[in-house]
Amino acid sequence: MCSPCFDRFTGYGVPVDPLSPLLDLADVAPALAEARERVDAAMRHRALRRHGGQVAAEASLRAAVASAALEGHPYELDDVRGGTVTDPVVQGALRVAEGVGGLVDLWPRAPRQVLAKLHVLAAGGVVPPAELGRLTGAADRVDMLAGLVAGNDRTPPLLLAAIVHAELITLRPFAGPAGVVARAAARLTLISRGFDPRGLVAVEVGHQAREPEYVGSAGAYATGTPDGVRSWLRHYAAAVTVAADDITAIGDDVLASV
Template identity: 80%
Template sequence: MTPDPLAPLLALADVEPAFTAARERVDAALRHRSLRRKGGQVAAEVSLRASVASAALEDHRYDLEEVRAGTVTDPVLQGALRVAEGLGGLVDLWPRAPRQVLARLHMLAANGVVPDDALGRLQSGADRIDALAGLVAGNDRTPPMLLAAIVHAELITLRPFAGPSGVVARAAARLTLIGRGFDPRGLVGVEAGHLAREPEYVGSAGAYATGTPDGVRSWLRHYAAAVSAGADEIAAIGDEVLAPAGG
């Protein structure tokens, strides 16, 4: 069996314990009683909040209730919503044709933001995108959270597409978690976790881009923390869904 090329990253100080703790938080959250009776409602709310968070991380910030009411027409926010809606149809294709999926995600995210002839087209980093696609395609060796973290970090480092590349990066990471069975129902809103720790998100992404072991370690520890925060959001939403009306 071909060895996992990312395995050495788990040996960086404090990374594996952080990933283990995040996995345990997700497992606990996925046992929340709301998911047995109102899982669809929880999933829809997670998706909405994740979309709003992803747009906010592109500095397009809107009140959740205004978005819920349908009054926000900002194209970046609308793109994030389209991406969230389209994820389910891309899960199976992602490990088979990663570059095709990235192009599709960009078309969903950036429609109305960039010129039509830029949609789905790389503007930089083609060689590194090829390497990333090779890492994603058919990879059943790398632990899902580690692979998702690297997918996310590579894409926000490269920003290979015009416009809201960050929305694409966060969606590709989410596809990895879903498709590899870490979060098969798409309930972990990692985007909200990134937004809740936004200064750390930005700082650790910049550290990753340096390529140093400490920089990569900083990013991986942040990613685990964001996953944990996304897990906590499941429980919070679940409690809201189960709360008596007017309570």
Template identity: 75%
Template sequence: MVADARRLTGYLGRMPPDPLAPLLDLADVPAALAAARERVDDALRHRALRRQGGPVAAESGLRAAVASAALEGSRHEVDDVRAGTVTAPVLQGALRVSQALGGLTDLWMRAPRQVLARLHMLAARGVVADADLGRLRSGSERVDALARLVAGNDTSPPLVLAAVVHAELLTLRPFAGPSGVIARAASRLTLIGRGLDPRGLLAVEVGHLRREPEYVGAAGAYATGTPDGIRAWLRHHAHAVQEAADELVSVGDEVLTRR
């Protein structure tokens, strides 16, 4: 995990029932997480979700994919992607990943390694050689450690676990090609599987893109393995989730307007 197999375990010391509990002692982190949770809960009560949940989910998934591809350097306008005129392989991979999340949630919480391989096959098709799809290029032991953290973990707060999953995979980049798409998808799967976003409506990728310089800087800070670095990442992730909640409200308003 983190930059080497000792980083998080060294920071946490003896593993408590919730191995990520000490992260809640970092300054400003609990407040940021609470604000994000409150914003999400408010967004999930939007009246568009009562009868128009399908269109809202489809639009949110589209925006999430476009934002995730943009963070990998494949930038396209949402309207062009919606019109089906963009064939760029990274963007197409991000779309496949976004569409597959609902069917991978249960397996993610039981067999994360298997899901990561599947996500890579979806994200990197047409980008890397077929023989490399689903295959780790490095960091097998660290990915195993992350998988053990995820599988069956019903104690760590969903926002914290999702943030750590994201940052670990973003730092490690264990797959060839668009590994960032996989990191962001795994984080989303954690939020869905742990019940924070059970319908998969939060386009957290949009929040990261809106704060792209902060996203890059906070990920780099996390990779140092210091408490301040981890704190910077957790706060960024909470803010990105708040942005995603605001985006969900915007999508809901647009769907109601089109009725």
């Protein structure tokens, strides 16, 4: 865990932003600001006025396919869309994508409960039933992360989502496709904090498009060094930018089809 990030944090409810020092790392704040601007621009796409549900459904599908691919189970998007892929990791990622909307309100109130639910959705058919929703370790660190999420309305959404994601892929506290859980938790953070209220930003697509950087920066984050954390945050901003451009691409396709 990036322990310096949590030095001022104790318990549930966040009276100050313990992650604010991360914005002082070189190039991090501008990168996150640029990503925010790209998302805001994408949210003004004409397709979202009348076809927002269609765009959201396609973004959700792409997020699931990308998340499964990042877990080592890559398939063509059209094959998954056509219903011919029965791989349990893919099916789990699809269940997670479908279930995220129902967990938005609960996430900032009971993050541990939501993480367990995400694992049940993601790992069904992959791990033994007795392991579903159960931590395999790092309980104390997961509690710290949950405390950071619960009641935190101070940390900027992009920064908080990036740390949630990085902590969970570093810890991998669940058996099986723990990365699917990590990416979904980050997405829940963006939705619940109002950055992406319609669930359009498929950051998973950005991670897959920049997969070598994703893997490398996650490993760098795990070192706990300022440079490692900076590398991850810059990657996360770049992945969000890719996801913003994907919203535009989906919107263009939708308008072309109507």
